[in-house]
Amino acid sequence: MTPELITFIFLALIAVASGLGMLFSRNAVYSAIYLIINFVTVAVFYLLLGGAFIAVSQVAVYAGAIMVLFLFVIMLLGADRLGESKTLAWQRPLAIILAIGLIAETLFVLFFQASDLVAVQTLPEGFGSPASVGNTLFREYLLPFEVTSVLLLVAMIGAIVLTRREKTQS
Amino acid sequence: MLPVTYYVGLSAVLFAIGALGVLIRRNAIIIFMSIELMLNAANLAFVAFAREYGALSGQIFVFFVMTVAAAEVAVGLALIVAIFRTKQSIDVDQMSSLKG
Numbered sequence: 001m002t003p004e005l006i007t008f009i010f011l012a013l014i015a016v017a018s019g020l021g022m023l024f025s026r027n028a029v030y031s032a033i034y035l036i037i038n039f040v041t042v043a044v045f046y047l048l049l050g051g052a053f054i055a056v057s058q059v060a061v062y063a064g065a066i067m068v069l070f071l072f073v074i075m076l077l078g079a080d081r082l083g084e085s086k087t088l089a090w091q092r093p094l095a096i097i098l099a100i101g102l103i104a105e106t107l108f109v110l111f112f113q114a115s116d117l118v119a120v121q122t123l124p125e126g127f128g129s130p131a132s133v134g135n136t137l138f139r140e141y142l143l144p145f146e147v148t149s150v151l152l153l154v155a156m157i158g159a160i161v162l163t164r165r166e167k168t169q170s
Numbered sequence: 171m172l173p174v175t176y177y178v179g180l181s182a183v184l185f186a187i188g189a190l191g192v193l194i195r196r197n198a199i200i201i202f203m204s205i206e207l208m209l210n211a212a213n214l215a216f217v218a219f220a221r222e223y224g225a226l227s228g229q230i231f232v233f234f235v236m237t238v239a240a241a242e243v244a245v246g247l248a249l250i251v252a253i254f255r256t257k258q259s260i261d262v263d264q265m266s267s268l269k270g
Binding site (some may be wrong): 004005008012015016020021022023028031032033038039042045046049050051053054057058061062065066069070073074076077091092094095098100101102103106107110111119120122123124125126132133136137140141144148151152154155156158159160162163 | 171172174175176177178179180182183184185186187188189190191193194195199200202203204206207212213214217218220221222223224226227229230231232233234236237238240241242243244245246247248249250251252254260
């Protein structure tokens with residue numbers, strides 16, 4: 001048991017437990033907070049994997065921006081305790097069976113279909129640092145980056161148009 | 171470094187939890203959160219493979235996924251607010267008609 005493995009198992013347990021907590025909370029606010037815990041543990045995984053800048057942006061964008069938006073909407077609608085309608089009786093067992101099947105299938109592929117790509121042992125200098133990420137982003141991925149800005153603009157306009165109150169004609 | 175299979179396995183488990191959430195919950199906001207969880211699981215696999223093969227492209231891709239997630243949340247939550255205004259409910263089973 002290396003320290004790295006212990007860290008991994010500990011964080012993996014937190015991640016899975018917070019995911020399940022998100023799933024089974026009756027109150028939507030608790031779900032959102034469980035999901036924030038999950039995002040922060042995933043950010044620590046990014047740090048373990050050498051993605052320092054990605055980890056910071058994960059916390060800033062997901063835990064900071066997206067989840068605050070979620071909490072805002074939950075509280076705006078007062079939707080934290082809305083009762084759920086009755087589901088079909090067979091739906092929940094079927095969903096659980098399908099999810100277990102999905103996990104089993106993925107783990108089978110992972111452990112029994114070995115990939116022939118060889119892992120690198122030594123990483124390039126400054127791997128995952130803001131400078132190297134910025135270099136790659138603005139040199140090799142400039143066009144996708146610009147397309148992203150259009151996407152964000154469209155999303156912003158869409159959100160404004162969707163929530164605008166129609167002017168009543170009187 | 172730990173074998174990449176550990177991280178991808180964890181990513182698969184998180185993805186399955188997200189998929190399960192979409193299937194069994196009826197609250198539209200919880201379904202949205204489950205989708206975020208699935209996107210995050212995919213991101214974890216991307217970063218794990220980026221580390222495994224020493225390629226930074228995987229991390230760049232995570233950026234694009236984050237952008238798409240942010241855009242999706244903005245539009246999706248706007249839709250939920252609009253639906254709640256007309257129906258006073260965000261239960262997905264009650265959104266069965268196109269015209270409110």
